[in-house]
Amino acid sequence: RNELLNHHLVAEELGGDIMTVEVSALKRQNLDKLEEAILLVAEMQELKANPTAVASGVVVETKIDPNKGIITTVIVQRGTLKKSDLIIAGTSYGRIKRICNDHGRTVQDAGPSLAVEIYGLNEAPSAGDIFNVLDSDKKVRDIVDYRLRKIKDSKVTASKTSLEEMFLKASGEGKVKELPLIIKCDVHGSIEAIVTSLNKIESDEVKVKILHSAVGGITESDVTLAKASGALVLGFNVRANTAAARSADDGKVDVRYYSIIYNLIDDIRAIMSGMLSPILREVYLGSVDIREVFNITKVGKIAGCYVTKGIVKRGAGMRLVRDDIIIHEGKLKTLKRFKDDVKEVREGFECGIAFENYTDIKVGDSVEVFEIVEEQKTL
Numbered sequence: 001r002n003e004l005l006n007h008h009l010v011a012e013e014l015g016g017d018i019m020t021v022e023v024s025a026l027k028r029q030n031l032d033k034l035e036e037a038i039l040l041v042a043e044m045q046e047l048k049a050n051p052t053a054v055a056s057g058v059v060v061e062t063k064i065d066p067n068k069g070i071i072t073t074v075i076v077q078r079g080t081l082k083k084s085d086l087i088i089a090g091t092s093y094g095r096i097k098r099i100c101n102d103h104g105r106t107v108q109d110a111g112p113s114l115a116v117e118i119y120g121l122n123e124a125p126s127a128g129d130i131f132n133v134l135d136s137d138k139k140v141r142d143i144v145d146y147r148l149r150k151i152k153d154s155k156v157t158a159s160k161t162s163l164e165e166m167f168l169k170a171s172g173e174g175k176v177k178e179l180p181l182i183i184k185c186d187v188h189g190s191i192e193a194i195v196t197s198l199n200k201i202e203s204d205e206v207k208v209k210i211l212h213s214a215v216g217g218i219t220e221s222d223v224t225l226a227k228a229s230g231a232l233v234l235g236f237n238v239r240a241n242t243a244a245a246r247s248a249d250d251g252k253v254d255v256r257y258y259s260i261i262y263n264l265i266d267d268i269r270a271i272m273s274g275m276l277s278p279i280l281r282e283v284y285l286g287s288v289d290i291r292e293v294f295n296i297t298k299v300g301k302i303a304g305c306y307v308t309k310g311i312v313k314r315g316a317g318m319r320l321v322r323d324d325i326i327i328h329e330g331k332l333k334t335l336k337r338f339k340d341d342v343k344e345v346r347e348g349f350e351c352g353i354a355f356e357n358y359t360d361i362k363v364g365d366s367v368e369v370f371e372i373v374e375e376q377k378t379l
Contacts, residue, residue, distance in 0.1 A: 029080045049112030055079035055133045059089050059362045060115065062124040063187040064216045070124050073133055075115045080134065082109045086140060089131035094121040124215040127188040151194050177206040179268070180231035183213040183223050184238050184304075190261070191215065194236065197265050206275045208268065209263040218255060220244045232271075234264060276377040282317075286310020286347065287371045291363055294352075302334070302352045302360045305367070312351060313344045313367050319368040320361065332369070343348050 001011045001020060012018020021037050023030045041047070049245070061073040070088070074081075081087075085096050097120035103105050110116040125131070134140050181198070185191045198208045211231050212222065218233060218240035226233045233240075233255040234247070240248060240255055248255045272352050305312075314335035320328040335342055336352035345351040355361070364372040369379030 027306040049078055049110045051080050053079040055081040057131055059125045059127055059129040061127055061189055062215050067211050070121050072118050072121055076112055078108050078132050080109050080111045085133045087131050088140050088143055089125035090129040091144050092121045092123045092125040096120045153160050172262050178209040179272055180209045180229050182211055182233045184218050184235050186237040188215050190236050201269055206272045217241055218244050221246050223247045223253050226253045273378045278376055281373050281375055282370050283373050286312050289369045290365045293363055301361055302354050303361050304352055306350050307345055307347050309347055311344055311346050317370045321366045328358050330358055
């Protein structure tokens with residue numbers, strides 16, 4: 001109830017006018033009270049549907065059955081939906097070939113408030129699309145053409161970047177890595193769940209970019225898009241057809257199949273973690289005291305040292321300390337034991353060292369030796 005306040009919905013228990021009922025479908029708890037509350041609100045607000053009007057409603061779910069084709073679950077909100085009605089939902093359209101009620105039985109019509117499955121649309125609409133019954137094919141074509149133009153125009157507008165973004169991209173600042181994805185599922189509800197979960201993976205360095213998502217099997221056009229964009233193809237409870245599988249193998253497109261959403265999310269999170277810039281951490285190795293300074297012809301100054309703590313490695317980072325002040329930071333170029341080059345010298349032993357591009361060393365100076373270790377970030 002407190003979370004509802006974020007959406008400006010104030011429950012009656014909190015002094016508002018929104019009726020709430022605590023229910024559990026699993027335990028069949030308060031389902032009768034829910035029905036009573038719905039009827040009470042409908043009566044008080046005079047919410048009535050006209051069963052004789054032209055039918056309209058909302059798409060709840062869509063799935064593609066290999067044998068039955070596209071099955072769309074809708075709720076009729078107005079009018080009566082009949083078999084052979086010509087309907088449009090989003091950019092999908094078709095004549096209804098069959099209507100099934102919630103018991104799986106074929107019916108000839110469905111009145112207001114009924115949820116039914118309909119067969120006959122040319123493609124899978126999106127959940128949430130409004131469906132309407134129309135009386136002519138020409139109206140349907142005109143509306144579909146208009147909606148397709150709007151979708152195309154919105155994609156073009158979204159692809160345009162502002163002048164500021166172009167400057168940032170050119171300078172390399174504010175650049176965020178993107179993981180392009182193509183998602184195909186058996187039902188539209190799965191797409192919504194996957195997309196919502198992926199968008200919850202937060203990072204300032206890498207983002208998920210969903211190029212395309214739809215209900216149905218993985219097609220050759222999906223693989224072509226993935227190949228052109230470098231995207232990963234995710235199939236949830238669907239498979240690639242023969243042509244798509246062959247095209248994916250030839251184009252070396254990564255197609256992954258899943259049946260559990262958590263596995264899919266974990267894999268994408270792992271991939272995104274691998275795209276993050278590593279954390280650079282400094283690890284202290286040891287310290288040495290400079291006890292002698294030698295001038296070697298053609299080599300330069302070599303410091304005769306004693307390792308007082310830890311270990312010294314050739315090529316490691318170093319800081320030269322004089323009177324407790326760091327006067328130089330660089331790398332160890334040379335590490336010797338007597339006349340031999342060595343990779344490391346441990347505590348309690350003497351060694352000779354030289355620094356890269358630096359020769360201002362004196363007896364009494366000390367040197368801190370360290371190395372930089374990369375650690376992989378995780379999301």
